[in-house]
Amino acid sequence: MKLIFLLIVGIILYFIARNYKTEKFENIKLDIKERFDGDLMNHEAGLLVALMAKVAKADGQVCELEAEMLKHTFTDISRHFENQEEIREKLKQIYAKEKESFDNTIEICDKLYKVTKNHYQKRVKIIEYLLNLAFIDKDFSQTEFMIAEDIANALKIKRADFENLVNRFENFYRQQKENQALSLEKAYVILESNENDDNNTLKKNYRKLVKQHHPDIVSGQGASQSIIDEATSKLQEINEAYEIIKKHRGI
Structure with a gap:
């Protein structure tokens, strides 16, 4: 689980570094690969991708930037497993399935909460990553806000922390638009x-x-x-x- 936490942070930094500044992280090591042969919907990697699918489809379409981000996410996550090709294919299958319905969103959040129960900041970073995906097309719709809010509540993210993240993204993209x-x-x-x-x-x-x-x-x-x-x-x-x-x- 520690590996996936560091991986998530790495992915966040990779994409946010292009357009969005956040705090600096140090001593991130991703040189240890694990092998996972079970159901990825019981693993942080699969649960993260499942929630990405919900957010990406919240406004009814997946833009080119979102698709590119998703493609890199599948690759970046899977390359930290020994059986990376198998993992990448499974992640793609999870995404394809989970984007079809929002009915089980809270159930997925409950699973993710159980495996991250003692790691609040990890869950905050997951929300930050999902918001980055929602904002990447520069149009944060009301539907995307509602889905993100539901996920944040289910992951027991403090309201102030959630609103602070939303405000940071809104301010960043507002400034970018003005520029x-x-x-x-x-x-x-x-x-x-x-x-x-x-x-x-x-x-x-x-x-x-x-x-x-x-x-x-x-x-x-x-x-x-x-x-x-x-x-x-x-x-x-x-x-x-x-x-x-x-x-x-x-x-």
Whole structure:
């Protein structure tokens, strides 16, 4: 059980490190493999994946980011077992089965609570991981909140701890959205355009700026190396701005 606890922490850190900062963990060792031949629904690994299935399907669909996270989770968990291919396949089967219904959610939580009864912080980390999965598409629906809340209650997570985790994720993604909006606004400024310009106007402005700042053209005008370097940097900025706007507009 100690191994799976450390594994869960490792998985949390792996995904959260990409987009979400949490406290630092040290001395995590995952160099010991266990062999498990029993029913994974009596093991922390299987119970975690079962709850992931409930959360992932709470809003009726599994987005690309959720699917990618699930795929890596199956791999990361199974590679810490001697019989990893067998474990990975069983985890996939558990996920496929458990995503079909929410009826046994509390029953699964009760099992997980029994095997983690003396490890409150472990259960908090499990909730944190499940919330990370729910928030990963940047749309934490009311249904996802209700499922997460039910799981937290069944795992006997203190209300204050649950709300603190939800608030941390909400604040993080709110800040990320604000930063994205600022980046988009700046991109329009760089392209000497505005959000009301149609795609053709945007493209014309982009081409005009490329011609104006292309290092080959600047070099051909007899500019000094410092000006050429400045033009190269400016062109990169123009290209990045254009890509941001294209991605936002879906063009």
